[in-house]
Amino acid sequence: MPYPHKPETIIKHTKKVAYFQRMQSSVAHAILLRMNLSPKDTHEVSRLRTLLSIFLGLYFVIGLSTFFLFSSAHDKSFPPFFHWFLFALVPNEHFSTQYTVRLVTYKGKALTPPELFGEANDIIGDAQTNRARDGIRRLGKALVAGDTAGADVVRAELEAAYFPKDLSWQVVKITYDPIERFKTGALERVDILGTYHTP
Amino acid sequence: MKYLVQLREYIFKDSPLRRLEHYAADMQVFFSARTVVQMYYFFLLFISVALFTWDTSFGAQTQIETPWPIRWFPLIGFATAYACVRVFFITTSILAAWKPHWRLARILSFLALFEFCALYISILQLDVDGYGLLLTSFLFIFLPYGYEKTDAPVVVRMKFLLVFFAVQVENLLTYTMGGLGKLYGAAAQIVAGQSNFFGLHSAALQIADRQLLTGVHTALGPWAVEHYLLIYPWYLFTLYLLLFSFFVAFRPKLHRTWGLLLILFHVGNYLVINIGFVSHIFLWSLLLLASPFAPAKTSVKEFLCSLPVLDVMFKKILR
Numbered sequence: 455m456p457y458p459h460k461p462e463t464i465i466k467h468t469k470k471v472a473y474f475q476r477m478q479s480s481v482a483h484a485i486l487l488r489m490n491l492s493p494k495d496t497h498e499v500s501r502l503r504t505l506l507s508i509f510l511g512l513y514f515v516i517g518l519s520t521f522f523l524f525s526s527a528h529d530k531s532f533p534p535f536f537h538w539f540l541f542a543l544v545p546n547e548h549f550s551t552q553y554t555v556r557l558v559t560y561k562g563k564a565l566t567p568p569e570l571f572g573e574a575n576d577i578i579g580d581a582q583t584n585r586a587r588d589g590i591r592r593l594g595k596a597l598v599a600g601d602t603a604g605a606d607v608v609r610a611e612l613e614a615a616y617f618p619k620d621l622s623w624q625v626v627k628i629t630y631d632p633i634e635r636f637k638t639g640a641l642e643r644v645d646i647l648g649t650y651h652t653p
Numbered sequence: 654m655k656y657l658v659q660l661r662e663y664i665f666k667d668s669p670l671r672r673l674e675h676y677a678a679d680m681q682v683f684f685s686a687r688t689v690v691q692m693y694y695f696f697l698l699f700i701s702v703a704l705f706t707w708d709t710s711f712g713a714q715t716q717i718e719t720p721w722p723i724r725w726f727p728l729i730g731f732a733t734a735y736a737c738v739r740v741f742f743i744t745t746s747i748l749a750a751w752k753p754h755w756r757l758a759r760i761l762s763f764l765a766l767f768e769f770c771a772l773y774i775s776i777l778q779l780d781v782d783g784y785g786l787l788l789t790s791f792l793f794i795f796l797p798y799g800y801e802k803t804d805a806p807v808v809v810r811m812k813f814l815l816v817f818f819a820v821q822v823e824n825l826l827t828y829t830m831g832g833l834g835k836l837y838g839a840a841a842q843i844v845a846g847q848s849n850f851f852g853l854h855s856a857a858l859q860i861a862d863r864q865l866l867t868g869v870h871t872a873l874g875p876w877a878v879e880h881y882l883l884i885y886p887w888y889l890f891t892l893y894l895l896l897f898s899f900f901v902a903f904r905p906k907l908h909r910t911w912g913l914l915l916i917l918f919h920v921g922n923y924l925v926i927n928i929g930f931v932s933h934i935f936l937w938s939l940l941l942l943a944s945p946f947a948p949a950k951t952s953v954k955e956f957l958c959s960l961p962v963l964d965v966m967f968k969k970i971l972r
Contacts, residue, residue: 491674491808498808498812499673499808499811502795502812502815502816503670505795506792506815509823513788513826514826517827518830518833532721533720533722533767533770533771533774533784534767534787534791536781536784538831539838540781540834541835541859542837543838543841543842544838544839544848544849544855544859545848545858546858547854547858552866572865572867575868581868582869630865632861633854633857633878635861635865636878637861637878
C-alpha cells in the first residue's frame, strides 16, 4: 500500500508537532490569545504603550532640565519633575564651605567657645532639622548678596521657629576640610556675615 | 543605522514588552501584579497617617517656600490648609486601599499624595523621598477598567501589565538620572581640578560632610570615614547600580537581585549618612523583589550574563 505523503513532508510535520509539544502550555495559550485579540484590542494596547512611552521620555527630559533651568539649589524641582542629581558633587577636601549660625551669648552669659547652631542641642530645641539648615543657608546667601530685606524676612522666620529669647548670635560662613573637621572639629576659617540679638 | 538596531536589540531582547501576551496568559503573573498594586495602596494608607505631624509651627516658612501645588495655602491660612491636606490624604488613601480598581479613587489618591509631597519637599522634611510614590500613583491611574474581575479579558490583563511595567521603568529611570548626575558632577569637578567622585577620599568626604551638616553621628558613619578604602569598591559600584538601573527593567532575570541591591544601597546610606528613603525601600520590595515578570529561579551564571554592559565580559568568561 503506497504511503500517502512524501518522507520530507512527514519529517516536517513531526518536527512541528514536537515543537508545539516542547512549548510550555502558557506560551501556547499566549499564542492562541494573541490570535483572538481583535484589531481594536491590539490598537488599544499599542496606544497605551505609546502614551506611557511619551510620558517616560518627557519625564526624563523635563526632569533633567530642572537642574539646569533653576538656579537655586532648593528650587531645582518642579513637582512632580525632578532631576535626581542627589549628592552629585563631592565636598571639597580643603575648601568646603557652609553657612551656619554661631551662638555667642545666652541669657547674658558668654558661651566659651561659641557654639555652632547644629551642635547647640542644649539651647536650640530642633537644631538638626533640614528646614533650619535651609533657612540659615538662605539667610547667609541673602547677606552675601546684600539683600537686606530678604535677610530680615528669613531672620524673623528663624527667630520665631528656633531661637530662644535673650540670645546673641552671628551668621557665619565657615571653611573647612570635612574629614579633619569631622575628626577634630577644626575649622580653617570663619567669616562673620552679621551679628544679631534675639531679645 | 545597523549599530542602532543592534543596540536596540541588546537593550530590549529580553524585554517583558516583547512577551506581554505570554505574561497576560499566565494568571499567576497577573494575580501577583494585582496583589502588588493592592499592597501599594495599603502602604499609602500607612504613610498618610505615619508621616504627618500636627505641628504647624513652621508656617512662617511657607511665606517663602511655596511650590506651585501648595500656593493656595495662604488663601485659607496655613493651619487650615494643612489640616485639609492631611484629612484629604488619609480619606483618599482609605478609599484607594478599599477599592483600588476605582479609577476615581486612584485619581483622588494621586492628587492627595501630590499635595502631601509638595508639603514634604518644602516644609516638612525638604527631601524628595515621596517623588517615587508620586510617579507610581500617577501611572497607576492608567490601570484599565475591569482588572479586578477574575475573568478579566486578555486585553485588560495586557494593559494592566503594561502599566505595571511602566511603573517599574519609571522608578528605575530616576536612578539612572541620579547616576547621570554623579557622572556630570564628577566631570565638572575633574575639569575644575577639585575633589571628585572617583577620588579615593570621595566617600569619606561625602560621609563626613553629611554628618557635619546634619549633626548626626550615624551607626556606621565614623567607621566608614576611617575605613574609606574598604568601602571604596561598593562606592564605585553604586555608580554602576544607579547608572544602569533603567536597563534592568528590560531584563527580568535581574529584577529580584537588583531590587535587593537597591534596598541594600538605601539601607547602607541610612546607616552611614542617615538618609533612609524608606518609601523607596518599600517600592523596590514591591516592584522588583516581588516582580511578576521575574522568573522563579535565576542562576548565578544567568544573573551575571544578564548584567548591563558587564554581560559581554561574563558571557566570554563563563562560556
